[in-house]
Amino acid sequence: MTDRPILFSGPMVRALLDGRKTQTRRVIKPQPFASGYHDGEIEINVIPASDQYPKAFRFNANAVGGGAILEEVFEPRINAGDRLWARETWQGLSFGDYQPTKSSLCEVRYAATDPCADLDAEARGYPWRPSIFMPRWASRLTLIVTDVRVERLQDISDADSIAEGIEQSAKFQDRYLTPAGDYAVPKVAYQRLWENINGKGAWEANPWVAAYTFTVIKQNIDQIEKVAA
Structure with missing residues (x-):
């Protein structure tokens, strides 16, 4: 188990406090095969847990022109069981x-x-x-990571889009609020949220992302054990 800070915007902090947000996606850096010398089709497999790789993901692709098989390993900084303390403005x-x-x-x-x-x-x-300067003692939200997945951004499901914290319309049960103030189906609402946070073209780029699922504790990370005791 490792404790790590994680940044959230104001709307996402409110979603955490409201109990609407139980997932977050972060772009993998660098992206698999960033050099571009592959055939465009990337396969991904989970590497069995080992001392070397507690939990990692293997990307495979064919080299341009065929023949060689390229391989890269991505080991997330964040793993199931880790505790994240939220940084906010x-x-x-x-x-x-x-x-x-x-x-x-x-x-x-x-x-x-x-x-x-x-x-x-x-x-x-x-x-x-700014949130980047929030010290550990000032944080009021702790996230316990329960699952880590790797996928393309646009592969997100409607259920996962909702778990990202988008807000449901009070009038239309199948529509969710976008940053522009209108409503859309879950995946489209999340698309617009992603672009609002990450900039124009960020959704279209369809990067590989690490998807983290967590439970939220509305308490400072260092106060949890003290209260439990």
Whole structure:
């Protein structure tokens, strides 16, 4: 078991808090056979667990022109059983005068759920700190990884699209909210969410991704065992 940080945007933090998000997909870097010297057809197999590869995936492809079989191994940084502590946009405020502080003895504000999040810093009284700078002690969400898969982005199912945290329409049960504010079927809604987060053309690129399934604990990672004890 390994503890690792993981970044989430504001909408995805809210989905975690609401219980709507139990999966996340991250692009594999580098992509398999990034050099391009293969025939375009890539097969993937799970490598049996071993001391060398606790859980890994083997990509196979034919070299351009036939003959040689190319092989690459991808070993995810994140594995089943790992604990992830969510990093999100935040700020720590000192007690009494509510000034930004880096001390852990402070009041933590979270942009994803702060009612004043959309005000400018002057009106709000403090600036936000980017999620990448959130320390472990300030995190309020812990994810326990239960499964890891590797697949093409566009192979996502409707069920997995919903598990990614898209929000269901209150009026149309088979439609889900997109970042533009309209509604679409699950896979299309997720496509638009992916593009909103990763940029134009990110869906069309159809990269290989690691798909992580997890359970969510609404608690700081270092407080879980203390409360259980």
